[in-house]
Amino acid sequence: MTSSTIWQVGIIGYGFSAKIFHIPFIQHSPHFNLHAVVQRNPTPDNNVTTDFPGVTSYHTTEDMLQDATVNIVIVTTPPDTHFRLTKLALEAGKHVVCEKPFTPTSAAATELATLATKQGKLLSVFQNRRWDVDFTTVSNLIQKNTLGRIIEFETHYDRYRPETSSAKSWKNHVMDGHGAIYDLGVHVLDQVVQLFGVPARVMGVVGSQREYNPSGLEDAFTVLLHYAKGPLVTVKSSVLSAEEEQLRFWGRRAQARPIGKMTEPSWPPTHTTNGKRRSVNRSQSGCANCRRSKVKCDEKQPVCTRCFRKDLPCRRHPLTLKWESEYHARGLAFGRTGVWRKDSSTKEATNWTAERTSLATPTINQWSFLNTDSSTLQHLLDQSATCSEVMLMPARDVNVLRSTLSIRPPPSVSPVVSSLGQGFFFDYYINQICPRTNPSQVSQSPFASVILPYGLSGPPAVVKALMALAACHWAQQDARYAVHALRLKAQVVADFRRRMASNDQAFLLSPDPEVLVLIMLLCLYEIVDHCDRRWIVHLQGAKDIIRLRRQQLPETRDANPVAEFVELFFAFQDVMGRTACAKADLFGPSYWREDDATINDWMGCSPSLVSILFAIMDLSRNRRHLVSTSEELTFCARASNLQRRLDNLVQRPAVGRDDEILCRVAECKKLSCRIYIQCALHGADPSTPSIKATVKEILEGLVTLVAKGGASHAMWPLFVAAVELDPLDDVILPDLFTGIDTHGRRVALQLLTEMAKTSVSSVSRTRAVIEGVWQRRDFYLHRANDGKKSHFSDLNDWEQYVVPGSDALSLV
Numbered sequence: 001m002t003s004s005t006i007w008q009v010g011i012i013g014y015g016f017s018a019k020i021f022h023i024p025f026i027q028h029s030p031h032f033n034l035h036a037v038v039q040r041n042p043t044p045d046n047n048v049t050t051d052f053p054g055v056t057s058y059h060t061t062e063d064m065l066q067d068a069t070v071n072i073v074i075v076t077t078p079p080d081t082h083f084r085l086t087k088l089a090l091e092a093g094k095h096v097v098c099e100k101p102f103t104p105t106s107a108a109a110t111e112l113a114t115l116a117t118k119q120g121k122l123l124s125v126f127q128n129r130r131w132d133v134d135f136t137t138v139s140n141l142i143q144k145n146t147l148g149r150i151i152e153f154e155t156h157y158d159r160y161r162p163e164t165s166s167a168k169s170w171k172n173h174v175m176d177g178h179g180a181i182y183d184l185g186v187h188v189l190d191q192v193v194q195l196f197g198v199p200a201r202v203m204g205v206v207g208s209q210r211e212y213n214p215s216g217l218e219d220a221f222t223v224l225l226h227y228a229k230g231p232l233v234t235v236k237s238s239v240l241s242a243e244e245e246q247l248r249f250w251g252r253r254a255q256a257r258p259i260g261k262m263t264e265p266s267w268p269p270t271h272t273t274n275g276k277r278r279s280v281n282r283s284q285s286g287c288a289n290c291r292r293s294k295v296k297c298d299e300k301q302p303v304c305t306r307c308f309r310k311d312l313p314c315r316r317h318p319l320t321l322k323w324e325s326e327y328h329a330r331g332l333a334f335g336r337t338g339v340w341r342k343d344s345s346t347k348e349a350t351n352w353t354a355e356r357t358s359l360a361t362p363t364i365n366q367w368s369f370l371n372t373d374s375s376t377l378q379h380l381l382d383q384s385a386t387c388s389e390v391m392l393m394p395a396r397d398v399n400v401l402r403s404t405l406s407i408r409p410p411p412s413v414s415p416v417v418s419s420l421g422q423g424f425f426f427d428y429y430i431n432q433i434c435p436r437t438n439p440s441q442v443s444q445s446p447f448a449s450v451i452l453p454y455g456l457s458g459p460p461a462v463v464k465a466l467m468a469l470a471a472c473h474w475a476q477q478d479a480r481y482a483v484h485a486l487r488l489k490a491q492v493v494a495d496f497r498r499r500m501a502s503n504d505q506a507f508l509l510s511p512d513p514e515v516l517v518l519i520m521l522l523c524l525y526e527i528v529d530h531c532d533r534r535w536i537v538h539l540q541g542a543k544d545i546i547r548l549r550r551q552q553l554p555e556t557r558d559a560n561p562v563a564e565f566v567e568l569f570f571a572f573q574d575v576m577g578r579t580a581c582a583k584a585d586l587f588g589p590s591y592w593r594e595d596d597a598t599i600n601d602w603m604g605c606s607p608s609l610v611s612i613l614f615a616i617m618d619l620s621r622n623r624r625h626l627v628s629t630s631e632e633l634t635f636c637a638r639a640s641n642l643q644r645r646l647d648n649l650v651q652r653p654a655v656g657r658d659d660e661i662l663c664r665v666a667e668c669k670k671l672s673c674r675i676y677i678q679c680a681l682h683g684a685d686p687s688t689p690s691i692k693a694t695v696k697e698i699l700e701g702l703v704t705l706v707a708k709g710g711a712s713h714a715m716w717p718l719f720v721a722a723v724e725l726d727p728l729d730d731v732i733l734p735d736l737f738t739g740i741d742t743h744g745r746r747v748a749l750q751l752l753t754e755m756a757k758t759s760v761s762s763v764s765r766t767r768a769v770i771e772g773v774w775q776r777r778d779f780y781l782h783r784a785n786d787g788k789k790s791h792f793s794d795l796n797d798w799e800q801y802v803v804p805g806s807d808a809l810s811l812v
Contacts, residue, residue, distance in 0.1 A: 008035040008069050010094075012061050012085055013076035014048050017099055021128060022074050023052070032072075038064050041628055061085055065092040074126075075099060079177025083108045086123070090115050095122045100186045104177040107547075129187040130194060142195060150231040155191065157184045158241035162210060175621065176584060179218040180237050181206050188235045192225060196233065199225035207533075209240045214799055216583050216807060288315045425467040425484070428474055436760045439713035440601040440662045446565045451517065454562050459514050465492045465521035472528050473760060489525060492518060508545060509552045513563035515545060520566045523573070524760065531762030533808045536577075542570045543586045565602075567591070572603055573812055575614050576716055579676060580769070580806035582621065582799060589614050594645075599653050604665040604713035606651045613673055615642055620680040623796070639681040646673055661710030668701045668717040675720050676798075685797035686726035686777075695721045696731040699744060702751050703736065711751070712758040716811040719766060722748040723773040723802050727781055745774065761810055772805040 009032050011018050018037070026032045036056040037048045044050075049057045058064040065073070065088060073089040075082055075098045083103045089096045090112065102125045103109045116123035129135065141147055181204070192199075204223035213219065220240075225233040286297025287304050289312050297304050307314035430452070438445030455462040468488035475482040496518060499507045508515055519542045526535035546567060571587040578585050592611035599606050619638055626632045651666045653659050675694050678684035684691050698721040705711040722745075725731065731744040736754065748770065756763040780800075 005031070007032050007071045009033065009072045009074060010036040010038070010064050010067065010070035011074045011076060012038045012064070012089075014039040014042075014046070015076060017076040018074075021126070022076060035069055036064050036067060061088060065089060065094065070094060072097065078175070079104065079182060080175045082177065083112065086112050087115065090119050090121055090123065093119060093121065097124050097126055099126050100190075101177050101182040102186075104182070127187070127190050129191060135191050139195060150196075152234075153192070153196070153231045154234045154236070155188045156235075156241075157188055157237040159237075159239050160241060161239045179206065179221075180239075181218065181221040181223070184237050185221055185223070185235065188237070189223065192233050192235060196225075196227055196230050199233070200228045201226040209238060212804065214795055214804055216581055216803060285316070289313075425470040425474070425488075426463070429466050429470040433470055433473060433760060436712050436758055438602055439604040439665045439710055440659050441710060442657060442659045442662075443601045446602050450562055450565050451521075454517065458512070458517075461492055461495050462514065462517055462521070464488055465518055465525075468492060469521055469525050469528065472525050476528065485525075485529075489522070492522065509549060511553060511560065513560055513566060516542065516549075516563060516566040519545070520569050523570075527762055527810045528760055529762075531765040531808065531810055535810065536808050539570060539574060539586060542566075546570070568600075568602075572610065573810060575610055575617070576811045577809055579613060579617055579716075580719065580802060580809045580811060582617070582680075582803045583807070584621065585614065585617065589618075597649060597651050599651050599662055599666045601654075601659075601662065602713075604662065605669040606649075606666065608649055609646075609651060609666070609670060609673060612642055612646050612649070613676070616673070616677050616680055620796075620798075623681065639677075642681070643677060646670070646677060661705065661708055664701060664705055664708075665710065665714055665717075668698055668705070668714055671698050671701070672717040672720040675724055679724065679796060679798040683796050686724050687728070691724055692726060692729065692731065695724055695744070696733070699731065699733055699747055699751070703733070703747070706736070706751060706754045709758065711755050713812070715755060715759060715761045715763075715766060718748065718751055718755065719770065719811055722770045724797075725774075727774070727777045761812065765809060766811070769805050769809055773801050776801050776804070 009026055011022060011034070014037050023034060026034045034052065034055055036058060037052075038058045038061050039048050040059055042048065042057065047057075048055055056064075056067070058067075064070060071094065073094040073096050075085050075089070075096065077085060077099075079099075079101050082098055082101070086096050086098050086103075096116070103112065113123060142150065202223065202225055204221060206218040206221040208216065208218055209220045220238050221236070223235040225235065227233070286299055287307060289307055289310075290297035290304065295306065297306065300308075303314040306312075430448070434445045434448035434452070437447045451462075451466075455466050465488075468485055468491075471481045471485035471488055475485050519538050523535050523538035523542070526532070526538060567587075568591065571591040574585055574587045575592075589611060592607045592614060594608055594611045596607040603610070615638075619635065619642070623635065626635055649670065651663070651670065653662055671694050675684075675691055675698075678688065678691060686692070686695075698717050702711060702714055702718055702721075705714055725744045725748070732741050733744060733747045734740065735742045736747065736750040749767070752763050752767050752770075755761075
């Protein structure tokens with residue numbers, strides 16, 4: 001094609017991006033012509049054929065891609081559809097321009113780029129912020145070296161929007177490619193890469209700043225980009241910031257802001273570039289304004305000349321009399337006597353090198369779970385302050401300890417345990433941790449049958465991680481062991497960092513699953529310790545490493561039972577935790593077979609039940625995105641199919657294994673799934689009769705399990721039943737300790753207390769979330785009694801009351 005060729009453009013989507021950014025540009029350029037637009041549901045006031053007569057309107061992307069006239073396709077749909085639509089357009093032989101963000105993952109972007117090269121077509125991402133005036137100004141300053149060497153660069157995208165938008169926009173929903181870092185972050189991050197290139201290391205934090213954010217969508221982020229021979233770049237976005245200035249950057253020669261002029265820097269204050277001392281032209285007794293500006297004051301009274309010209313208040317510091325005797329009484333030199341004497345030959349030499357200590361810049365690891373923050377250090381300091389004398393053994397008789405905890409002498413099969421000298425932590429893991437990780441009473445926990453043998457015969461770091469986990473759990477009852485837990489964990493992480501920094505690919509890609517086992521134990525450590533977002537960071541790191549290993553070692557999972565269990569651990573933690581907070585999953589549905597109704601001893605339920613839970617969780621996130629009747633009918637059909645699958649599911653233990661407690665746990669989880677599907681998909685709430693009956697049945701079953709000592713894996717059923725208790729018509733159950741009838745909330749708290757004795761889950765965090773749900777229900781109940789309307793008319797009961805406080809909650 002020649003330069004006079006007019007390119008025929010087809011746009012997928014007819015929303016804000018198409019109308020404001022793309023169509024005006026196409027109409028302005030003589031080289032492009034708007035030929036077709038895909039608009040699924042046109043309305044009388046939003047119709048492309050009415051707005052642009054002569055433009056062909058298609059209802060599906062497939063129909064437009066069959067139009068041979070279209071040369072270029074522009075994708076302006078929501079981010080979670082970019083990969084699929086871009087791939088279809090490339091396969092149809094079209095050039096493609098895709099709106100930002102391009103794809104949620106780099107792997108998907110690489111696949112599309114490879115496909116475009118194979119098809120011989122151009123593929124581009126629409127980054128219009130590269131032509132913003134402030135950015136182009138900064139680019140010119142840097143290219144001309146006006147600022148000199150850039151030391152630090154900051155770019156912000158700040159807004160003040162404390163309330164979530166009430167509009168039913170796709171931007172308000174948790175889906176792949178959604179959130180502040182995908183929406184606004186791609187603009188500023190792209191600008192940074194344009195200025196400085198690809199960074200050596202990246203560390204970022206995403207989260208929500210709004211006090212109430214029912215969707216859980218991340219609305220703020222901070223990203224640090226470290227360049228080996230360049231600046232430290234900070235990229236931020238906030239929804240609770242009143243800051244107006246967008247770009248700030250510091251150089252060796254000047255400092256600049258979007259508003260204002262460049263000024264000479266204040267550093268170095270007393271030396272020139274050649275290292276010689278610069279003459280300081282200022283007085284020692286001038287006014288405060290002149291001293292602050294570091295200029296010489298003429299000291300005129302009552303107002304100096306400079307303050308008179310600038311109309312500034314001329315203030316002088318009062319004269320302070322210093323008495324020599326007072327200084328000598330305090331052991332200080334007075335004036336130029338002693339160390340301040342002018343005679344350098346008799347001046348006492350001061351060894352500054354011994355007193356000054358330079359702090360090294362912390363290394364930012366590419367794997368985020370290896371980075372630590374100030375909270376870890378503060379925790380260590382707090383424990384050190386409260387525990388002046390931390391003993392390796394409790395301050396009581398060793399024989400009493402062994403009789404109360406049933407601890408045997410440390411096993412001699414592992415030289416690592418003996419060399420560490422803390423074998424009782426290893427015993428605690430065997431006798432206290434392993435029994436708490438399995439609901440079955442006739443089979444061993446995988447932490448004993450799979451992980452323990454691997455640790456004894458495998459790398460020393462695994463044994464340290466096991467002992468760190470044991471010390472952390474022990475510290476929940478005895479704070480003196482918190483320091484030991486932190487130290488053992490620090491040793492594991494330090495070894496982890498060292499091996500990752502050495503680019504030891506064999507460590508990541510070896511058939512030996514050491515790296516996965518270590519991440520699993522560190523993840524469980526964080527669940528036991530605080531159960532906050534730190535264990536989610538480990539979960540995300542495990543997902544990336546598992547994906548990398550599967551690309552390089554496709555047969556590892558099936559060939560190694562250790563790797564198989566570790567992946568099952570992460571996937572199950574992911575599903576059970578996401579049911580509470582309603583966020584997008586990390587590991588996907590490939591781990592759960594729909595036809596496998598055999599109860600897994602460690603999970604306490606069947607893979608078939610987990611697959612139903614996963615499908616409910618996935619479908620509930622799409623409930624509020626329905627825009628047409630056909631989509632609503634499809635949603636109802638899928639929900640009915642899941643309900644039918646759940647009703648027909650019969651979970652059975654493995655062949656030849658009769659385990660009553662395991663079957664009871666599995667039944668409680670099935671009942672909880674019944675509540676979850678009703679609340680998440682069908683709009684049920686605690687006042688629904690079926691919900692009331694099921695909640696009471698679950699609590700009665702849990703009371704029986706506690707009496708039999710088998711409630712270690714029943715945290716999720718208790719959580720579901722507790723958060724769906726009706727505040728106006730609470731269930732009546734016998735008290736666990738007195739047998740007198742009492743209300744359901746009291747029984748739920750008693751069950752939590754008993755489960756703390758047999759579970760490794762963070763019972764305190766679970767209790768805090770449950771009590772938060774009760775408080776929200778009571779609060780909005782009072783508002784309803786006062787005649788005030790609720791702000792959550794488009795949210796179901798689970799989204800309104802359970803989701804807001806359930807982020808990073810582990811319910812395994």
